[in-house]
Amino acid sequence: xxxxxxxxxxTSTMEITVGKFELLRELTATQGVVERKTTIPILSNxxxxxxxxxxxxxxxxxxxSLRTSCNAKVKKEGACTIPARKLYxxxxxLPDADIxxxxxxxxxxxxxxxxxxxxxxxMAKSNFPGLPVFPSAGAIKIPAGVLRSMIAKTxxxxxxxxxxxxxxxxxxxxxxxSITMVATDGHRLAHVERSGEKFDGVSGEMKTLxxxxxxxELKSLLDSDIETIDFAKxxxxxxxxxxxxxxxxxxxxxxxxxxxxxxxKDITKSIALHGEELGAAIARVAQFAxxxxxxxxxxxxxxxxxxxxxxTETGESEDSIExxxxxxxxxxxxxxxxxxxxxxxxxxxxxxxxxxxxxSAGQLRPADSEDYKYRYIVMPMRI
Amino acid sequence: MQMPxxxxxxxxxxxxxxxxxxxxxxxxxLKGKPVVVGGDRDERGVVSAASYAARQFxxxxxxxxxxxxxxxxxxxxxxxxxxxxREYSHKVHEVLEHxxxxxxxxxVDEAYLDMTGTERLHGRPLKSAHRLHAEMKSVTQLxxxxxxxxxxxxxxxxxxxxxxxxxxxxxxxxxxxFLAPLAVGDIPGVGKVTEQKxxxxxxxxxxDLARFDDRDLEDRFGKWGLALAGKSRGEDAGGWFDNExxxxxxxxxxxxxxxxxxxxxxxxxxLSTLMRLSEMVARRLREAGxxxxxxxxxxxxxxFTTLTRAHSLEHPTQMDNQxxxxxxxxxxxxxxxxxPVRLLGVQASHFERGSAQLDLLEPDQQQRWQNALAAVDxxxxxxxxxxxxxxxxxxxxxxxxxHENPVGLPGKMPAKDANKD
Numbered sequence: 001x002x003x004x005x006x007x008x009x010x011t012s013t014m015e016i017t018v019g020k021f022e023l024l025r026e027l028t029a030t031q032g033v034v035e036r037k038t039t040i041p042i043l044s045n046x047x048x049x050x051x052x053x054x055x056x057x058x059x060x061x062x063x064x065s066l067r068t069s070c071n072a073k074v075k076k077e078g079a080c081t082i083p084a085r086k087l088y089x090x091x092x093x094l095p096d097a098d099i100x101x102x103x104x105x106x107x108x109x110x111x112x113x114x115x116x117x118x119x120x121x122x123m124a125k126s127n128f129p130g131l132p133v134f135p136s137a138g139a140i141k142i143p144a145g146v147l148r149s150m151i152a153k154t155x156x157x158x159x160x161x162x163x164x165x166x167x168x169x170x171x172x173x174x175x176x177x178s179i180t181m182v183a184t185d186g187h188r189l190a191h192v193e194r195s196g197e198k199f200d201g202v203s204g205e206m207k208t209l210x211x212x213x214x215x216x217e218l219k220s221l222l223d224s225d226i227e228t229i230d231f232a233k234x235x236x237x238x239x240x241x242x243x244x245x246x247x248x249x250x251x252x253x254x255x256x257x258x259x260x261x262x263x264x265k266d267i268t269k270s271i272a273l274h275g276e277e278l279g280a281a282i283a284r285v286a287q288f289a290x291x292x293x294x295x296x297x298x299x300x301x302x303x304x305x306x307x308x309x310x311x312t313e314t315g316e317s318e319d320s321i322e323x324x325x326x327x328x329x330x331x332x333x334x335x336x337x338x339x340x341x342x343x344x345x346x347x348x349x350x351x352x353x354x355x356x357x358x359x360s361a362g363q364l365r366p367a368d369s370e371d372y373k374y375r376y377i378v379m380p381m382r383i
Numbered sequence: 384m385q386m387p388x389x390x391x392x393x394x395x396x397x398x399x400x401x402x403x404x405x406x407x408x409x410x411x412x413l414k415g416k417p418v419v420v421g422g423d424r425d426e427r428g429v430v431s432a433a434s435y436a437a438r439q440f441x442x443x444x445x446x447x448x449x450x451x452x453x454x455x456x457x458x459x460x461x462x463x464x465x466x467x468x469r470e471y472s473h474k475v476h477e478v479l480e481h482x483x484x485x486x487x488x489x490x491v492d493e494a495y496l497d498m499t500g501t502e503r504l505h506g507r508p509l510k511s512a513h514r515l516h517a518e519m520k521s522v523t524q525l526x527x528x529x530x531x532x533x534x535x536x537x538x539x540x541x542x543x544x545x546x547x548x549x550x551x552x553x554x555x556x557x558x559x560x561f562l563a564p565l566a567v568g569d570i571p572g573v574g575k576v577t578e579q580k581x582x583x584x585x586x587x588x589x590x591d592l593a594r595f596d597d598r599d600l601e602d603r604f605g606k607w608g609l610a611l612a613g614k615s616r617g618e619d620a621g622g623w624f625d626n627e628x629x630x631x632x633x634x635x636x637x638x639x640x641x642x643x644x645x646x647x648x649x650x651x652x653x654l655s656t657l658m659r660l661s662e663m664v665a666r667r668l669r670e671a672g673x674x675x676x677x678x679x680x681x682x683x684x685x686x687f688t689t690l691t692r693a694h695s696l697e698h699p700t701q702m703d704n705q706x707x708x709x710x711x712x713x714x715x716x717x718x719x720x721x722x723p724v725r726l727l728g729v730q731a732s733h734f735e736r737g738s739a740q741l742d743l744l745e746p747d748q749q750q751r752w753q754n755a756l757a758a759v760d761x762x763x764x765x766x767x768x769x770x771x772x773x774x775x776x777x778x779x780x781x782x783x784x785x786h787e788n789p790v791g792l793p794g795k796m797p798a799k800d801a802n803k804d
Contacts (some may be wrong), residue, residue, distance in 0.1 A: 066507065150474040174713065184743065184744065185697075186743055187742065187743055189743060262743050292676060292699075293740070294735075299395065361743060377743065378743075379741040381740050383739070
């Protein structure tokens with residue numbers, strides 16, 4: 001009896017044409033999310049999905065995902081995966097012309113541009129991890145410029161050592177009329193607050209720990225002319241919609257340290273300095289600091305701040321800055337890098353340096369901060 | 384009476400068969416018998432020390448235990464007890480300090496003393512050496528041999544010639560004559576490679592070497608050639624022989640390793656072993672007062688492929704838990720899950736004298752840990768290394784391998800052939 005053999009199921013299709021410039025822009029924006037050293041091969045691929053007149057690109061490392069899109073002529077709707085790094089490197093080298101991308105058998109993908117013709121080895125799109133979906137309600141609008149500025153003022157203080165898990169991110173506190181961001185690595189703490197905003201949908205206090213990698217990614221996404229972003233979260237995921245791009249991040253769980261307890265309360269000495277002048281002096285002197293500890297010594301004297309450093313290998317160096325001070329002399333040591341980080345984040349204005357003694361945290365803050373209440377607390381070094 | 388003036392007087396005090404002799408104190412029945420310290424006869428691992436009786440069968444330190452068992456089947460195999468050796472090493476050190484303020488423990492069982500200028504106090508070198516020898520015996524019940532010379536090199540070579548239980552003084556001016564008939568391989572620092580090269584040049588005895596022009600040796604061996612020329616005359620030249628006795632030689636790294644009797648792929652067991660090794664490394668860091676910035680994991684698989692992976696800390700540490708944390712991360716990131724492991728090692732390096740950065744969030748935490756660990760160290764000093772440890776390390780309990788690193792001078796490992804003692 002003749003058996004009817006079912007025709008092979010038509011393999012999935014996809015065929016699109018996209019401008020090189022548009023594609024490259026989105027590839028560049030998503031590179032940071034693609035996992036380079038992954039043990040899960042699919043994570044080094046993009047998921048390309050074509051429908052309507054859009055091509056959407058997704059990259060994920062499981063902790064973080066970024067989804068973006070660009071205009072495309074979609075001839076056949078469908079989806080495929082393409083090795084991310086290789087595609088990026090290749091597209092950069094293509095002439096500025098239209099690129100046609102077509103899914104072939106066995107997950108291979110054809111990429112044609114002018115007289116260039118390449119077939120790349122993709123993977124089954126079913127392997128690509130499913131992604132969290134932006135919650136249908138409860139999104140909060142945050143001005144992009146505010147968020148960008150707050151990240152710039154705190155991001156550098158996030159712990160880079162993975163050992164202190166809950167310090168691997170910044171704490172964002174939203175209230176109906178203010179937003180605060182705090183980051184610390186256990187040795188210094190950056191705290192910035194902005195009032196006079198209006199956050200619809202926030203009642204009471206909404207605390208969110210944003211992982212360092214998400215902060216870094218957000219910072220570059222916010223370098224655009226988008227005015228506001230949409231922020232939302234569910235039990236496990238944070239969502240940031242920046243224009244056409246959607247960044248999702250797994251939430252950091254755990255308790256952010258009780259930072260309010262370490263904000264200095266009994267400051268006895270306060271001096272005003274020009275950020276630029278202080279930064280330049282520290283930069284010079286730090287050339288002669290111990291390469292590993294980066295310790296510099298600050299000595300307050302009547303009318304004079306002396307900044308010095310020395311190391312057995314390189315020698316010693318001192319700068320002095322004229323200040324208004326007539327308290328008791330005192331000396332305190334700091335990691336030069338920690339001080340420089342703050343000066344870089346505040347720019348050239350006047351800053352206040354506030355101290356108690358050589359064993360207690362010092363505080364730096366801009367002298368006039370109308371828009372942002374910004375303070376930076378640094379623990380000293382033994383010298 | 385005017386005391387004669389000697390240019391420099393260096394003692395090299397070397398304990399005779401130190402590990403074996405200490406074991407004999409705890410078990411007198413071992414006396415005079417072929418004894419191998421290091422582990423069971425069928426265990427994987429190496430000989431830490433062998434008694435003189437065992438050496439007659441060709442057993443020597445660093446030889447696999449199983450080989451030793453073949454060469455000398457009647458030998459008594461005993462586990463090493465590093466805490467005992469440390470304890471006795473401290474006693475040895477104390478005796479030596481009565482004789483000179485300039486004492487340098489070169490390893491757990493040998494030391495250099497600079498005795499220059501002590502004639503008025505202790506008498507002539509030979510007399511003070513005999514007093515030292517007697518006091519060592521009465522305080523520690525251990526025999527030692529003492530070499531006396533105008534340089535560390537001469538002292539070291541003459542103590543080897545004085546063994547066992549002897550004293551030998553090479554009179555000032557007689558150095559070259561004393562060395563001339565000795566084989567070039569007897570010079571500390573001359574290893575197999577140099578020896579072969581010298582033999583190829585028909586240089587067999589130190590005297591042959593001394594007849595060579597310094598320039599020629601420099602042409603052939605570079606800087607090392609000049610050091611060789613100096614050594615042939617009995618001078619301290621090259622390597623750590625350049626240091627004055629009592630100079631503190633900062634260690635470059637501190638490490639501990641463990642070879643499993645049976646390869647294991649059990650993650651729990653591997654991690655607890657790493658915890659234990661981290662504790663041991665941290666302990667020695669604290670003994671030496673170092674804070675380490677770089678922590679390195681060594682991992683050897685069953686097939687002997689070995690990898691080392693290091694992590695540099697933002698702030699240097701000497702604490703068990705912080706070292707283990709890095710080691711665990713490295714291990715988790717690099718171990719092929721389930722793959723049988725033969726050897727694990729933990730190394731700390733890039734030392735600093737202190738962690739200067741104060742903590743903002745937990746200003747007391749560091750101090751609390753330090754207090755706790757100081758108490759732990761104290762218990763270990765008193766009751767032995769396994770008296771107390773972090774919970775994780777308990778499962779990884781293993782005997783500490785006996786090593787010859789000097790007490791209080793971690794990591795400095797002079798080339799040493801333990802069979803010469």
